[in-house]
Amino acid sequence: MTTVRVIRQNRFSGTVRVPGDKSASHRAVLLSALADGASVITGLSKGEDVAGTAAIVEALGAIVERRGDEVHIDGPSHGLRAAQAPLDCGNSGTTIRLLSGIVSAIEGHHKLVGDPSLSKRPMDRVAIPLRQMGAAIQGVGDREVPPLSITGQPLFGIDYEVPVPSAQVKAAVLLAGLFASGETIVRERMRTRTATEDMLRQAGVTVSSIDEGEGRVITLTPGRPTAQQWAVPSDPSQAAFFVVLGALAGDASIQILDVEAAPERIGFVPVLRRMGAQIVGDLSGATTTLTANSSNLTATEIHAREIPSVDEAPILAIAASAATGVTAFRDMGELRLKESDRFEGCLALARGVGAKAWSDGDDFFIEGLGSASSFLDFSIEAGLDHRIVMSAAVAGAAGNGATIAGADTVASSYPGFFEDLASLR
Numbered sequence: 001m002t003t004v005r006v007i008r009q010n011r012f013s014g015t016v017r018v019p020g021d022k023s024a025s026h027r028a029v030l031l032s033a034l035a036d037g038a039s040v041i042t043g044l045s046k047g048e049d050v051a052g053t054a055a056i057v058e059a060l061g062a063i064v065e066r067r068g069d070e071v072h073i074d075g076p077s078h079g080l081r082a083a084q085a086p087l088d089c090g091n092s093g094t095t096i097r098l099l100s101g102i103v104s105a106i107e108g109h110h111k112l113v114g115d116p117s118l119s120k121r122p123m124d125r126v127a128i129p130l131r132q133m134g135a136a137i138q139g140v141g142d143r144e145v146p147p148l149s150i151t152g153q154p155l156f157g158i159d160y161e162v163p164v165p166s167a168q169v170k171a172a173v174l175l176a177g178l179f180a181s182g183e184t185i186v187r188e189r190m191r192t193r194t195a196t197e198d199m200l201r202q203a204g205v206t207v208s209s210i211d212e213g214e215g216r217v218i219t220l221t222p223g224r225p226t227a228q229q230w231a232v233p234s235d236p237s238q239a240a241f242f243v244v245l246g247a248l249a250g251d252a253s254i255q256i257l258d259v260e261a262a263p264e265r266i267g268f269v270p271v272l273r274r275m276g277a278q279i280v281g282d283l284s285g286a287t288t289t290l291t292a293n294s295s296n297l298t299a300t301e302i303h304a305r306e307i308p309s310v311d312e313a314p315i316l317a318i319a320a321s322a323a324t325g326v327t328a329f330r331d332m333g334e335l336r337l338k339e340s341d342r343f344e345g346c347l348a349l350a351r352g353v354g355a356k357a358w359s360d361g362d363d364f365f366i367e368g369l370g371s372a373s374s375f376l377d378f379s380i381e382a383g384l385d386h387r388i389v390m391s392a393a394v395a396g397a398a399g400n401g402a403t404i405a406g407a408d409t410v411a412s413s414y415p416g417f418f419e420d421l422a423s424l425r
Contacts, residue, residue: 004389004407004418006396012252012424018239019414020045020232021260023167023195026053026094028230029064030102031203032073033057033080034178035227041071043232047413049092056099059083060106075227082108082152089114089146091339091384091412094168096146097126101172104135105179106152113147117339117384123148126172129160133176133184157182157222164334165308167192167264170218174200174207177220188216192308193264203228214305233260233287237311238414240268241390242424244315246292247277248322248372248398253293254424261288268312274300275323299325299368310334310342314391317346321355321375321395323368333362339412340385349388352378352402353395375399382406386413393421 025045030053032039044050054064057073060080065072080102087103089096089112096112100123103110113119122143130137136151138144157180162169170186174196177184191211197218201207203225210217239256246254260266261283269290273279275297281290297319304310313335320327335342347364350357353375356367369375377400382389389410396402410417 001406002408003403003405006393006402006404008400009397009425010250012245012249012254014424015255015257016242016420016424017257018234018242018259018420019047021235022047022050022413023094023193024199024232024260025050026098027171027195027199028232029053029057029073030098030175031199031225032227032230033060033062033075034102035075035203035225036077037227038072038074039227039230041073041230041232042069044071045232045235045413046415047411048090049095049412052088052090052092053095056087056089056095059085059087080106082106082110086111086113086147089118091115091118093118093121093339096123096148097168097172098175100126100130100137100148100150101174101176103150103152104130104133104137104176105155108152110150110152111147112150115384119146121145121337125164125166125169129158129169129173130176132158132160133173133180135176155180157184159185159187161187161189165190165192167196167309171196174218174220178205178222178224180222184220186218190214190305190308191216191264194262200225234258236260236265237309239290240312240315241394243269243272243279243290243292244319245394245398247272247279247295247297247319248394249294250373251294253291255289255291257289258287259290261285264308267306267308268316271300271302271306271316272319275319296371297323297368299323299327301328301330304331304334311387314342314346314349314387315394317349317366318353318391318395320366321350321353321368322370322372324370326365326367329364331362332364338385340383340388342385342387345383345385345388348380349391349395352376352380352392353399372398377401379403380405382409384409386410390414390417393418397421
């Protein structure tokens with residue numbers, strides 16, 4: 001484990017292009033492997049999580065080749081087949097959940113394993129609907145943590161309402177539905193990111209999506225994806241770190257290029273604007289370039305439905321710690337089931353910089369210090385969580401320094417993070 005020391009910097013200026021969107025990257029790799037023929041992906045995330053997904057589809061029979069900035073994937077005409085060795089999903093919940101839906105229909109036995117962090121994460125949320133589709137899937141214990149044992153067999157479509165909003169669960173069911181007999185319907189009580197539906201549709205699969213209140217109903221007709229040219233936009237959840245850095249630092253103007261602007265992914269920007277952050281960028285298109293400038297922030301109330309994946313909660317906890325007043329984070333229980341217990345991680349980040357933080361059920365509260373210049377110089381153990389590392393680094397750079405143990409875990413999603421941070425100094 002690597003310990004990194006981040007020191008305060010008075011001025012930040014420049015432009016960054018964060019890695020390709022991790023969600024879209026995983027899906028582009030999987031859909032390319034499922035297709036018959038050659039697909040080309042540009043902008044693919046270079047993080048270990050996506051590299052792990054690429055290695056798995058190779059083990060299942062696809063051909064993967066990186067040529068400069070492009071990744072070429074040839075899906076076998078006869079379809080993917082079971083691998084001899086366990087499929088190592090590393091630290092990636094996206095990989096293991098989406099892959100579960102795919103291999104449930106691939107003949108043979110499949111064992112899906114992960115690192116110590118992933119091996120604590122519940123997989124019952126995908127096992128339950130996949131079993132309803134006829135899958136033979138088994139995890140460990142009541143919450144069915146990895147390793148997962150799956151025997152591929154014929155599936156049938158179901159009508160399933162996702163009990164807790166999850167783009168990963170939705171994707172697992174829809175990907176299994178590609179192989180099923182009959183239509184597959186997924187109902188969301190709260191709308192989540194649309195990467196799966198959009199990319200399936202681009203790949204020629206028949207998918208309809210109808211908004212109902214705050215939710216959505218997605219209907220998929222089974223069929224094989226076609227080979228595509230995929231262009232992956234920059235990851236908004238990674239852009240959030242530099243947006244908050246620009247807002248918190250005393251003298252800053254940071255531009256982040258070509259960020260995906262889907263409403264379910266870019267919700268942190270309206271939240272920060274509501275807090276007083278000076279962020280320039282049009283959110284009406286498919287992508288946007290954001291410019292974040294030094295700002296004075298005030299407290300607000302943040303509900304999970306504004307940031308459906310809650311991936312941005314740790315960096316928003318840093319923003320709240322620099323604001324004036326008490327910020328309430330509502331319905332954040334999903335944070336407990338991430339790479340680490342991010343619910344407690346958010347509280348630890350806030351307390352580390354010297355802010356007051358407390359919780360009540362699935363809500364937590366942060367009383368800010370009024371500016372990042374009042375932050376303490378602090379130390380934190382990242383606990384195998386890349387978002388805790390990057391949030392702590394932003395706090396240290398905009399505040400008064402930070403010592404981060406386990407900082408090398410950023411390689412799972414953003415290997416060049418510290419280099420990009422240094423480039424803005």
